Amino acid sequence: xxxxxxxxxxxxxxxxxxxxxxxxxxxxxxxxxxxxxxxxxxxxxxxxxxxxxxxxxxxxxxxxxxxxxxxxxxxxxxxxxxxxxxxxxxxxxxxxxxxxxxxxxxx
Amino acid sequence: xxxxxxxxxxxxxxxxxxxxxxxxxxxxxxxxxxxxxxxxxxxxxxxxxxxxxxxxxxxxxxxxxxxxxxxxxxxxxxxxxxxxxxxxxxxxxxxxxxxxxxxxxxxxxxxxxxxxxxxxxxxxxxxxxxxxxxxxxxxxxxxxxxxxxxxxxxxxxxxxxxxxxxxxxxxxxxxxxxxxxxxxxxxxxxxxxxxxxxxxxxxxxxxxxxxxxxxxxxxxxxxxxxxxxxxxxxxxxxxxxxxxxxxxxxxxxxxxxxxxxxxxxxxxxxxxxxxxxxxxxxxxxxxxxxxxxxxxxxxxxxxxxxxxxxxxxxxxxxxxxxxxxxxxxxxxxxxxxxxxxxxxxxxxxxxxxxxxxxxxxxxxxxxxxxxxxxxxxxxxxxxxxxxxxxxxxxxxxxxxxxxxxxxxxxxxxxxxxxxxxxxxxxxxxxxxxxxxxxxxxxxxxxxxxxxxxxxxxxxxxxxxxxxxxxxxxxxxxxxxxxxxxxxxxxxxxxxxxxxxxxxxxxxxxxxxxxxxxxxxxxxxxxxxxxxxxxxxxxxxxxxxxxxxxxxxxxxxxxxxxxxxxxxxxxxxxxxxxxxxxxxxxxxxxxxxx
Numbered sequence: 001x002x003x004x005x006x007x008x009x010x011x012x013x014x015x016x017x018x019x020x021x022x023x024x025x026x027x028x029x030x031x032x033x034x035x036x037x038x039x040x041x042x043x044x045x046x047x048x049x050x051x052x053x054x055x056x057x058x059x060x061x062x063x064x065x066x067x068x069x070x071x072x073x074x075x076x077x078x079x080x081x082x083x084x085x086x087x088x089x090x091x092x093x094x095x096x097x098x099x100x101x102x103x104x105x106x107x
Numbered sequence: 108x109x110x111x112x113x114x115x116x117x118x119x120x121x122x123x124x125x126x127x128x129x130x131x132x133x134x135x136x137x138x139x140x141x142x143x144x145x146x147x148x149x150x151x152x153x154x155x156x157x158x159x160x161x162x163x164x165x166x167x168x169x170x171x172x173x174x175x176x177x178x179x180x181x182x183x184x185x186x187x188x189x190x191x192x193x194x195x196x197x198x199x200x201x202x203x204x205x206x207x208x209x210x211x212x213x214x215x216x217x218x219x220x221x222x223x224x225x226x227x228x229x230x231x232x233x234x235x236x237x238x239x240x241x242x243x244x245x246x247x248x249x250x251x252x253x254x255x256x257x258x259x260x261x262x263x264x265x266x267x268x269x270x271x272x273x274x275x276x277x278x279x280x281x282x283x284x285x286x287x288x289x290x291x292x293x294x295x296x297x298x299x300x301x302x303x304x305x306x307x308x309x310x311x312x313x314x315x316x317x318x319x320x321x322x323x324x325x326x327x328x329x330x331x332x333x334x335x336x337x338x339x340x341x342x343x344x345x346x347x348x349x350x351x352x353x354x355x356x357x358x359x360x361x362x363x364x365x366x367x368x369x370x371x372x373x374x375x376x377x378x379x380x381x382x383x384x385x386x387x388x389x390x391x392x393x394x395x396x397x398x399x400x401x402x403x404x405x406x407x408x409x410x411x412x413x414x415x416x417x418x419x420x421x422x423x424x425x426x427x428x429x430x431x432x433x434x435x436x437x438x439x440x441x442x443x444x445x446x447x448x449x450x451x452x453x454x455x456x457x458x459x460x461x462x463x464x465x466x467x468x469x470x471x472x473x474x475x476x477x478x479x480x481x482x483x484x485x486x487x488x489x490x491x492x493x494x495x496x497x498x499x500x501x502x503x504x505x506x507x508x509x510x511x512x513x514x515x516x517x518x519x520x521x522x523x524x525x526x527x528x529x530x531x532x533x534x535x536x537x538x539x540x541x542x543x544x545x546x547x548x549x550x551x552x553x554x555x556x557x558x559x560x561x562x563x564x565x566x567x568x569x570x571x572x573x574x575x576x577x578x579x580x581x582x583x584x585x586x587x588x589x590x591x592x593x594x595x596x597x598x599x600x601x602x603x604x605x606x607x608x609x610x611x612x613x614x615x616x617x618x619x620x621x622x623x624x625x626x627x628x629x630x631x632x633x634x635x636x637x638x639x640x641x642x643x644x645x646x647x648x649x650x651x652x653x654x655x656x657x658x659x660x661x662x663x664x665x666x667x668x669x670x671x672x673x674x675x676x677x678x679x680x681x682x683x684x685x686x687x688x689x690x691x692x693x694x695x696x697x698x699x700x
Contacts (some may be wrong), residue, residue, distance in 0.1 A: 012139070051190050055182055079315060079400065093386055105528040
């Protein structure tokens with residue numbers, strides 16, 4: 001079967017220079033997407049653990065463990081998970097900046 | 108006119124003038140400016156606008172009070188209304204921005220190459236936004252009647268006039284920059300009393316730190332036990348674990364599926380900016396959301412502590428309720444208690460005549476009839492909203508701070524209302540009128556349609572503001588379930604499942620939306636239709652707030668199965684999916700005109 005080439009659309013305006021655009025292949029697109037899915041998977045696992053696991057499913061188990069003066073599960077449910085969410089998004093932005101550059105799909 | 112009222116007029120007047128000025132200087136002429144602010148909003152500004160757009164009157168006024176009553180289980184709102192941004196940033200926003208069109212139905216209709224799918228997404232958008240905007244108008248009414256002393260109807264009319272001005276002139280561009288200003292007003296208004304009351308009770312100015320590290324929560328736990336309540340931090344007292352789980356999922360996924368929030372990510376210039384603006388949005392939101400549980404605990408402790416030590420000095424008989432004037436042990440009057448009784452949001456009844464007001468578990472009165480006490484030992488009724496609204500007076504802050512809280516509540520309600528009104532009207536004027544009925548409409552006709560629909564939507568919302576349907580947060584929470592069950596699965600599969608096709612999306616959305624809507628109507632029939640009791644109490648232990656989770660699972664399941672049983676999407680759609688997965692090229696907006 002003939003190898004098919006999907007070209008990313010050139011950006012209009014700034015930074016639209018055409019270096020190494022011809023190297024973009026189906027394989028490269030797949031590799032980029034796989035990498036993205038892996039990063040998303042890892043970050044969403046953390047998202048799940050701090051909110052659903054620590055805050056809800058393990059609410060009673062972690063109740064006896066203190067953070068500061070309050071139970072750990074209560075802290076995660078009302079403070080910790082929210083703080084972690086913010087960090088997760090910025091970490092994703094930071095990682096994807098690098099991945100986009102590596103695959104030459106940055107804007 | 109009291110000093111507080113004078114300040115309120117001044118502060119609210121200044122902020123309103125600011126919004127009008129911003130709206131006027133950001134007026135637009137073309138549909139791209141009208142629907143997506145010309146796609147030129149910087150990531151940080153979009154983050155602030157998203158935060159204001161999304162933090163509603165319910166977040167600002169009611170949430171801390173709800174947490175205060177629910178204790179641990181208040182986490183459903185805290186987690187539910189923040190966790191969705193992680194889903195947005197990782198799963199939706201970058202790809203939707205790359206797609207580059209104006210609305211959620213735009214994506215659903217194009218990706219599923221189906222006008223039916225577009226129509227369902229547009230209808231879902233209108234239903235979700237309408238449910239949500241109803242709560243906002245009640246918020247505007249509450250703030251106006253309490254602080255400005257205007258009748259609720261007039262408050263709503265003033266609010267509508269302001270929104271109409273900047274939304275009609277500026278569309279998304281006017282709304283965006285007004286929301287940036289509104290975020291600044293609301294966060295300052297929320298933080299000043301929080302810092303002051305934290306300092307008063309714990310000696311630490313940072314609420315998040317004193318909540319975790321001071322002994323205020325252990326003290327609250329102890330005093331709760333003394334009075335016959337459960338520990339404040341004890342989980343699953345007001346909801347079962349299963350229901351807490353379901354409601355949290357519904358709120359999180361719903362946040363990620365709310366049309367007025369998703370639309371915000373179309374307004375930034377690049378895919379990268381879409382990712383970052385989700386981060387900024389959540390950072391700005393988290394500032395309020397990590398403060399709210401601290402306020403909840405501080406205010407509850409303060410309320411209990413005041414009632415335990417204060418004694419009744421005087422009782423003024425009233426028509427609707429008797430006003431109890433309390434004094435602290437040192438003889439100074441508890442002024443905030445007196446002034447809030449006058450609003451009907453706080454009521455006492457010294458049933459045992461011991462000259463003290465006892466806060467105990469149970470309902471003190473029969474409904475909101477403050478002349479009809481129950482047999483319960485509880486002598487206190489308080490509306491959840493006073494937890495935030497009374498804070499400045501409890502902390503004995505200057506009248507200008509009280510005025511600022513009023514302006515903050517109005518900013519929260521108006522910013523959310525304007526975002527919702529735009530999402531709702533663009534679903535009709537852009538998706539239904541232009542994309543489905545009149546694809547040949549000129550730019551000018553489309554602008555007229557857009558502005559007309561906003562005006563109609565504002566009148567609709569005004570009606571709800573004057574005739575509010577039920578309790579703010581309760582009504583708002585329903586919107587999330589509907590969004591979770593309709594839009595979110597269709598968009599997610601549209602990006603991550605190349606095999607998802609039109610039949611799958613149409614069936615999935617119809618089943619998810621239909622199921623959730625019917626369940627909510629059955630479980631809230633007492634509020635919506637006025638039946639004496641809800642026609643259905645719960646669905647396998649899950650309440651109306653959490654039912655969207657089941658609707659979402661149904662939507663996913665139906666969409667995946669039907670897609671596999673019917674023909675794969677055409678080649679050009681598969682290429683569209685390929686292209687939204689890659690950031691470069693976000694500047695190109697194909698077929699926008």
